Amino acid sequence: AQSVTQPDIHITVSEGASLELRCNYSYGATPYLFWYVQSPGQGLQLLLKYFSGDTLVQGIKGFEAEFKRSQSSFNLRKPSVHWSDAAEYFCAVGDQAGTALIFGKGTTLSVSS
Amino acid sequence: KAGVTQTPRYLIKTRGQQVTLSCSPISGHRSVSWYQQTPGQGLQFLFEYFSETQRNKGNFPGRFSGRQFSNSRSEMNVSTLELGDSALYLCASSLEAGANYGYTFGSGTRLTVV
Numbered sequence: 001a002q003s004v005t006q007p008d009i010h011i012t013v014s015e016g017a018s019l020e021l022r023c024n025y026s027y028g029a030t031p032y033l034f035w036y037v038q039s040p041g042q043g044l045q046l047l048l049k050y051f052s053g054d055t056l057v058q059g060i061k062g063f064e065a066e067f068k069r070s071q072s073s074f075n076l077r078k079p080s081v082h083w084s085d086a087a088e089y090f091c092a093v094g095d096q097a098g099t100a101l102i103f104g105k106g107t108t109l110s111v112s113s
Numbered sequence: 114k115a116g117v118t119q120t121p122r123y124l125i126k127t128r129g130q131q132v133t134l135s136c137s138p139i140s141g142h143r144s145v146s147w148y149q150q151t152p153g154q155g156l157q158f159l160f161e162y163f164s165e166t167q168r169n170k171g172n173f174p175g176r177f178s179g180r181q182f183s184n185s186r187s188e189m190n191v192s193t194l195e196l197g198d199s200a201l202y203l204c205a206s207s208l209e210a211g212a213n214y215g216y217t218f219g220s221g222t223r224l225t226v227v
Binding site: 032034036041042043044045046049051090092094095097098099100101102103104105106 | 117146155156158161168169171203205210211212213215216217218219220221
C-alpha cells in the first residue's frame, strides 16, 4: 500500500536560513507528488506538484522540491525562510486509483528571529 | 474568484446526534472531495464526488455519507455522532475528477462532539 513518511515532526529554522523538509513515499509506479501548507485554523494550500519530467519542481512562495526516484524522496526546499513561512507542511502522494491523496503526518515549521 | 466555501466554520454537537456540513466549490470545479483531519490520524480521505456521483470512498463507517448537487455543491452527513468524530473536516475542489490535478481546499469545518 502507498504511504508517505515525513520523518521530522517539528523543525525550527532561523529567519533567513535555508530550509529542507523531508518526504519519503512508498509507491510502485511513477507517483503524483504534492506539497501542501496549512496555517493555523486554515485549510491546505498547494505549494507545488510533480507528475513527470524535470525532477526539480518550482512552486509558489519561493519553494522548490526535488524528486529522487532512487531514494523515493520528494524533499521541499527554500533558500531563505521568512517568518511568514511558519506553518505545517504536508507531503502527499496520489493513490493508485487517482481519486485520493495519501498524506504524511506533517512537519511543523517554526521560524526564529 | 471565490475560493472553496465551507459552512459552518464551527459546530458543537452531542453524541448520538447527526450533522450536515456544506461545501461550495470554486465556480467551474466539478469535483469535490472530503477529508477528515485529526491530531492522531492526520488527514484521511472520506469520499470524492464528480458530476453528482460518488467515485470513491475512504475507509470510514457507513455513518459517514455525502452527496453532490447539480451545481457541484456538496454536503456530507455524519449520523449517530461519536466522540471520535471530533475533527476538522476539509472540503477540496478540483476542475476534473481525481486527486492528481491538485486540490483547492476550503478552510474547513471544526466539529466538536461532546
